[in-house]
Amino acid sequence: xxxxxxxxxxxxxxxxxxxxxxxxxxxxxxxxxxxxxxxxxxxxxxxxxxxxxxxxxxxxxxxxxxxxxxxxxxxxxxxxxxxxxxxxxxxxxxxxxxxxxxxxxxxxxxxxxxxxxxxxxxxxxxxxxxxxxxxxxxxxxxxxxxxxxxxxxxxxxxxxxxxxxxxxxxxxxxxxxxxxxxxxxxxxxxxxxxxxxxxxxxxxxxxxxxxxxxxxxxxxxxxxxxxxxxxxxxxxxxxxxxxx
Numbered sequence: 001x002x003x004x005x006x007x008x009x010x011x012x013x014x015x016x017x018x019x020x021x022x023x024x025x026x027x028x029x030x031x032x033x034x035x036x037x038x039x040x041x042x043x044x045x046x047x048x049x050x051x052x053x054x055x056x057x058x059x060x061x062x063x064x065x066x067x068x069x070x071x072x073x074x075x076x077x078x079x080x081x082x083x084x085x086x087x088x089x090x091x092x093x094x095x096x097x098x099x100x101x102x103x104x105x106x107x108x109x110x111x112x113x114x115x116x117x118x119x120x121x122x123x124x125x126x127x128x129x130x131x132x133x134x135x136x137x138x139x140x141x142x143x144x145x146x147x148x149x150x151x152x153x154x155x156x157x158x159x160x161x162x163x164x165x166x167x168x169x170x171x172x173x174x175x176x177x178x179x180x181x182x183x184x185x186x187x188x189x190x191x192x193x194x195x196x197x198x199x200x201x202x203x204x205x206x207x208x209x210x211x212x213x214x215x216x217x218x219x220x221x222x223x224x225x226x227x228x229x230x231x232x233x234x235x236x237x238x239x240x241x242x243x244x
Contacts, residue, residue: 020049
């Protein structure tokens with residue numbers, strides 16, 4: 001990670017908030033259309049959004065890898081059908097380097113205000129550290145999935161055991177032999193529950209409503225498969241199984 005810029009310019013044509021997949025795609029498309037006077041404001045110190053923050057056991061995409069790719073920079077050498085989080089994050093970082101987006105990113109800045117001036121048709125965007133930047137176009141690419149949601153459970157504040165959210169997984173904490181309560185059966189729980197189940201003494205899963213799942217048909221891709229993906233634009237359509 002290099003070129004950490006934290007200072008906003010006085011003016012730029014476009015301000016994009018968020019350095020996840022959406023914000024990066026917008027920046028790259030602006031460049032493709034000859035608009036280089038833009039900045040991406042990212043509150044963390046690296047791009048990636050959800051794939052930067054989520055690293056819980058079994059964390060992977062629930063969309064087939066080849067479909068979970070930018071249309072303008074397809075990746076043909078995914079290692080498996082459902083790529084793990086770190087491979088997706090590496091893909092994001094490689095895309096940032098490929099299109100030289102990093103000079104347009106301002107890291108470590110959290111946007112906390114935006115005011116539109118009708119007379120000048122400009123936005124004034126402010127950050128938590130007191131900086132401001134004026135722009136003509138203000139684009140929000142703030143994804144919600146990186147915000148941990150801790151339920152307000154009575155007694156949680158006095159609970160003596162370990163409490164952690166899947167989006168802030170503590171890899172230094174050993175779950176072996178522990179009694180674990182997992183709340184929720186969404187996409188994250190579906191992935192980490194089978195991973196930790198063999199190691200814990202007891203695992204209770206609490207759900208509000210039943211989740212619907214189908215067989216994932218996970219498999220690694222061979223060198224031959226990767227070659228086909230790279231050299232044929234029509235093969236991807238035939239990689240998805242059909243369930244009836």
